[in-house]
Amino acid sequence: MKVMLIYCKEGFNGYLPLGIAYIAAFLKKNRHTTKCIDTSIYSSLQEIKNIIDNEKSDVYGLSVMTPYFGLGMSLSHYIRRKYPSSKIIWGGPHATVRPKEILTSGNVDYVIPGEGEDIFNEVLNHYDNIGDVPGIAYLNSDDELIINSRKGFIEDLDSLPFPERSLFEINRYIKFNNENKLHILFSRGCPFSCTYCQPTLNRIFGKKVRYRSPENVIEEIKYLVGKYNVDNFSFNDDTLTVNRNKFMKFCDLLLTSGIKIQWRFNSRADTIDKEMMLTAVKSGASSVHIGVESGNDYIRETVYKKGIHRDQIISVFNTARKVGINAHAYFMVGAPDETISMVGDTANLIKRIKPEKMQLSKTIPLPGTYLYHVFKEMGLKAEAEASEYIYTKTLITWGTNKLTQLQKERLYQAILLEYSLSLKKAFLAVFSPPFKVAKILNFAYLLARVFLPFKIVNKLWLIFLTPFSSYNKNNQ
Numbered sequence: 001m002k003v004m005l006i007y008c009k010e011g012f013n014g015y016l017p018l019g020i021a022y023i024a025a026f027l028k029k030n031r032h033t034t035k036c037i038d039t040s041i042y043s044s045l046q047e048i049k050n051i052i053d054n055e056k057s058d059v060y061g062l063s064v065m066t067p068y069f070g071l072g073m074s075l076s077h078y079i080r081r082k083y084p085s086s087k088i089i090w091g092g093p094h095a096t097v098r099p100k101e102i103l104t105s106g107n108v109d110y111v112i113p114g115e116g117e118d119i120f121n122e123v124l125n126h127y128d129n130i131g132d133v134p135g136i137a138y139l140n141s142d143d144e145l146i147i148n149s150r151k152g153f154i155e156d157l158d159s160l161p162f163p164e165r166s167l168f169e170i171n172r173y174i175k176f177n178n179e180n181k182l183h184i185l186f187s188r189g190c191p192f193s194c195t196y197c198q199p200t201l202n203r204i205f206g207k208k209v210r211y212r213s214p215e216n217v218i219e220e221i222k223y224l225v226g227k228y229n230v231d232n233f234s235f236n237d238d239t240l241t242v243n244r245n246k247f248m249k250f251c252d253l254l255l256t257s258g259i260k261i262q263w264r265f266n267s268r269a270d271t272i273d274k275e276m277m278l279t280a281v282k283s284g285a286s287s288v289h290i291g292v293e294s295g296n297d298y299i300r301e302t303v304y305k306k307g308i309h310r311d312q313i314i315s316v317f318n319t320a321r322k323v324g325i326n327a328h329a330y331f332m333v334g335a336p337d338e339t340i341s342m343v344g345d346t347a348n349l350i351k352r353i354k355p356e357k358m359q360l361s362k363t364i365p366l367p368g369t370y371l372y373h374v375f376k377e378m379g380l381k382a383e384a385e386a387s388e389y390i391y392t393k394t395l396i397t398w399g400t401n402k403l404t405q406l407q408k409e410r411l412y413q414a415i416l417l418e419y420s421l422s423l424k425k426a427f428l429a430v431f432s433p434p435f436k437v438a439k440i441l442n443f444a445y446l447l448a449r450v451f452l453p454f455k456i457v458n459k460l461w462l463i464f465l466t467p468f469s470s471y472n473k474n475n476q
Helices: 018-029 045-054 066-082 093-097 099-103 117-125 127-132 170-174 200-205 214-228 244-257 274-282 297-303 310-323 340-353 370-377 405-420 423-430 437-451 454-468
Strands: 002-008 033-038 059-064 087-091 137-139 145-147 181-184 232-235 262-267 285-293 326-333 357-362
Touching (some): 018 059, 018 117, 033 045, 045 066, 059 093, 066 093, 087 117, 093 099, 181 214, 214 244, 244 274, 274 310, 310 326, 310 340, 326 340, 326 405, 340 454, 357 405, 405 437, 423 437, 437 454
Parallel strands (some): 002 033, 002 059, 059 087, 232 262
């Protein structure tokens, strides 16, 4: 059976899609011929279609996130029209939360909600009776959604073969940003209840967090170092530090293995301590990425349900500086009930914790999440075009009950400005070519912030800059 797995994404960021790489490895182990496409590395839709035509397959599996629903549908329509006898199966986050929307399009035969390795393999083994496969979703003759109960999630993650990275243009991922880096996974699942992720994560991976053994992860690292000569790894686990014992054992094994690598990981302020950081640094960890999300307690605790206190956040960033590990922070702007003053709390917390790097996103209610329902219950916009769910989209289209669309965009730009530029640098930039009005405005803003609080400056700025609301975009 010939299978083509397609990861639907736009904008290459160096991330090798481990989800379909794991499925490809599982199918290869079970003697199925598999090809993989990461659409983000191609500059046009036609290039992707050409590859599809050159590698005609019996089954096409598409992994789709909500922002790329349109791309997934376009490719599915093309495959359905060109190869009507082939089966088209969707998986991934959007397929998990919106199976009926996908199936009623007429372009998709089946959906696999949640974890896919064993179910996809069963689909191929029962190609003539796919509707009987546990865990599969489809429409019956009355167009009713049927989701077969699954047998359960894969408990023994060590039993899975390593992701089949050889099916991708591997050097493009390794050399991205000249980091000589690959991504890796230790666990599946997250035990927390943050409204912007859950319950979608639980629906994909189950409520129980499952781990590979530290020995198995070390084995994969050794394999990748030997095969691809990489020396930098990024763990994509939602929170690598949930199980302290496994984390510490992994660090100890890495330290004694003699492997010299740098690695980074995601954590939370309440799941990591000084001893864990010290041990991680000794074994080669260069950075820890902490989800803070907001500097305002109400937004962080009540709206996002993050479950982390301000003093824990300040403490973990102080500890990271003391032990010598770079601490990066994730923040968001634009939650329901968020005001200018609350965004100011975020600006103040950023200045207090001084993250080595910061990723600022725009709050977006992804379908299937608790946050999506919060938006709907408040009468706020929740449904949108697929592309509007992209966190880094230039304009925020999600006006909320306390902030307009324009206010949220301005506040987002203000946070970036305060984080990335000092008053001194802003002053010097005014006199360095090329001349830009934005440079003068940046300096004026930061000068005003020396004397006035965030709320007042940004209220004045919103009045003054409304006719020039895009002034700062070309300067960031």
